[in-house]
Amino acid sequence: MRISQAPEFGGRHWAGGLVLAALVGAIVGCSSEPAQFELNRIAMHKSEVSLGATLDDKYQVEPIAKILTETFGTPDEPIVPDVPDIEEVMDIEHLKMAAGPYGSDEDGSPRGLYRQHCVHCHGITGNGAGPTAAFLNPYPRNFLTGKYKWKSTKTGSPPTHDDLKRVLVNGVPGTAMPSFALLPEKEIEALVQYVKYLSVRGELERNMLLEFSDLDTSVVKPAEKRTQEEEEYVASLTPEDIADEKADLDEVVVELTDPEVVLEEFLADIVESWAYAYEAVTEVPEKPEVELDESIATGRDLFFNKGGCATCHGQSGIGDGQTAEMFYDDWTEEYYDPKAPEHLEEFLALGALPPRKLDPRNLRLGNFRGGRRPVDVYWRIRNGIEGAKMPAAQQLTEEEIWHVVDYVRKGLPYDTLSQPPEHDQENVRVRN
Ligand code: HEC
Ligand code: HEC
Structure with a gap:
């Protein structure tokens, strides 16, 4: 090629x-x-x-x-x-x-x-x-x-x-x-x-898979592919039952693969959610006018108490909170259940990547993957981080979230080696 x-x-x-x-x-x-x-x-x-x-x-x-x-x-x-x-x-x-x-x-x-x-x-x-x-x-x-x-x-x-x-x-x-x-x-x-x-x-594929997985295909499967239960079920059927079930299955497959059905019933909703994503944007209210020091102090208190942030991010913000054990992101949990790991080898053989623990971020490094503008950090805390187990902080008011934003961005003691020089930070902000 x-x-x-x-x-x-x-x-x-x-x-x-x-x-x-x-x-x-x-x-x-x-x-x-x-x-x-x-x-x-x-x-x-x-x-x-x-x-x-x-x-x-x-x-x-x-x-x-x-x-x-x-x-x-x-x-x-x-x-x-x-x-x-x-x-x-x-x-x-x-x-x-x-x-x-x-x-x-x-x-x-x-x-x-x-x-x-x-x-x-x-x-x-x-x-x-x-x-x-x-x-x-x-x-x-x-x-x-x-x-x-x-x-x-x-x-x-x-x-x-x-x-x-x-x-x-x-x-x-x-x-x-x-x-x-x-x-x-x-x-x-x-x-x-x-x-x-x-x-x-990919989403359409998953939707279709849900539909097709629902079909009982015992009667059409080659005998060696059947489970014992399926085998017993098929054995309990008369030849006429089997012929009827086959005919039903043929009909369902024709219907599910009909392009019109696929587009209208399985694809239209997915496309609509992408087309109207703007309607799901979280509004960002005005930042309250409070002295920065005061806002940071309030944010610090919220971080350790009402906000529950320290349970994952740890008492010192380095990401070692006690909830941070056995933590995997949603993409990994697609195929890996740490409580029932016995199927992992089968998934690895199909090309799945070896599971890697998801770490709550060390917030003292001052690295914001989703952007360092105040609005980016606001969205992170208000909405949580999808797929990465960080929950939306629903217990906090809009104003409280702004205080936590100040604490996370400006109040945590950054590790000196990793603290970016002041002028670099300004550049980053302008570029964003
Ligand atoms: C259940 C665990 C959990 C809780 C509770 C939690 N976080 Fe997180 N947080 C994470 C994980 C995991 C990540 C890393 C996500 C990633 O990079 O994929 C993260 C990342 C972050 C980031 C980095 C965002 C970026 O752009 O890189 C910030 C800021 C943050 N959390 C703040 C908070 C604040 C503030 C709270 C409390 C309101 C909180 N977190 C509560 C698990 C948690
Ligand atoms: C060297 C490897 C690499 C290359 C090349 C790369 N990416 Fe990525 N991409 C990543 C990694 C790693 C992440 C996950 C970051 C995370 O989880 O925070 C990612 C995440 C993303 C995301 C998800 C962001 C989100 O909000 O979750 C998108 C979209 C994306 N990449 C698009 C692209 C596109 C388009 C290209 C080519 C123009 C590209 N990437 C090239 C490694 C790469």
């Missing part, structure tokens, strides 16, 4: 472009076959574990693959699905810039931006498990669940366009997620849209 032949793959950011090309070649396939999206085998296996049975390829797995290809196309040829408000979320011009192998088209417009800049960390489907991912902590985001951390919206709502753009432009300081501030505006736009494309696609 073309991608592995592009000598400048990885472009200006990566001296090790060739090594990367080889690595990426390994995931997208190095033959002349066009690149394919892989199925979310981890989510599928999770269903299997909770069902205590396997999913049937023909009746449960292949129909999902078919729906996804018909609705979203392939990594080289994306499709914009025809649902209401989709134009608020993505358009084909921008998707084409981000999709496909790296290069440019006849009129010089860029192509393949996602594979050039993101795939080695975030993976071709956006599952966060690209070839570089295993070496990073935290791991790159898995886009397939639609959950994001550094956003202005409340838990359960997707980020806004501006939230994603801010992440791309600023990067996530203190993690491997780099800043793409040097890219032209339209390329950032294309990449933001592509992140949404992968997320919406």
Whole structure:
């Protein structure tokens, strides 16, 4: 395929472009076959574990693959699905810039931006498990669940366009997620849209999986794939019962894979939540006019008492609170339950990354991954950090949150070595 032949793959950011090309070649396939999206085998296996049975390829797995290809196309040829408000979320011009192998088209417009800049960390489907991912902590985001951390919206709502753009432009300081501030505006736009494309696609896949997992496919499964319970059930049926059940299953699969049903019943809501993300933005009230010292003192008290922050962030703010044991983020808990770890090996064999403990942040390092502007820290505390177990501080009033913001930003004793010089901090604030 073309991608592995592009000598400048990885472009200006990566001296090790060739090594990367080889690595990426390994995931997208190095033959002349066009690149394919892989199925979310981890989510599928999770269903299997909770069902205590396997999913049937023909009746449960292949129909999902078919729906996804018909609705979203392939990594080289994306499709914009025809649902209401989709134009608020993505358009084909921008998707084409981000999709496909790296290069440019006849009129010089860029192509393949996602594979050039993101795939080695975030993976071709956006599952966060690209070839570089295993070496990073935290791991790159898995886009397939639609959950994001550094956003202005409340838990359960997707980020806004501006939230994603801010992440791309600023990067996530203190993690491997780099800043793409040097890219032209339209390329950032294309990449933001592509992140949404992968997320919406991943969410549809999960919705469909829920539906298909619900089907009892005992009668159509090859005998060796049946559990004992399924075997006994099938043995209890007459040939006519079996024929009826098969016919019913055929009918349900035809209905669930009907493009109109997919778009209207399973995709429209997902797209709507992305299109109207702005309505879920948490309003930020005026900061109360209180002397900074006084505000910090109030914030300190709230941090240790009413706010409950020290239970995770610790008495000295270094992230060693007593709740901080056995803590994993939601993306890890997709496949890893620390209380029942016996299935972990199976998930690792399917490409899941080894679980890594999630640490409550050491707040004395003064590093704000989601942005250091007062408004960013306000959103963090008001809404919590989705997927990362930090709860929304619902017990605090708006005014109290502003005091905690002052304490966290200005009142904690920063460790001297890591305290950034004053002028750097000013620069960061202006750039934001
Ligand atoms: C070197 C690895 C690396 C590369 C390259 C990279 N990312 Fe990331 N990305 C990360 C990591 C690590 C995180 C997780 C940060 C965290 O959890 O705070 C992340 C997080 C994100 C997030 C989630 C932010 C949130 O609010 O939760 C988005 C969106 C994102 N990256 C998009 C991109 C896009 C688009 C590209 C390419 C233009 C890209 N990334 C390139 C490593 C990378
Ligand atoms: C249940 C545990 C828990 C509680 C309670 C908690 N946090 Fe956190 N907090 C975390 C975790 C985990 C992270 C790291 C998230 C990440 O980077 O993925 C974090 C990160 C942060 C950050 C860094 C945000 C950034 O942009 O990098 C701030 C600031 C913060 N917490 C403040 C607070 C405050 C203030 C409170 C109390 C109102 C609080 N936390 C309560 C677990 C908690």
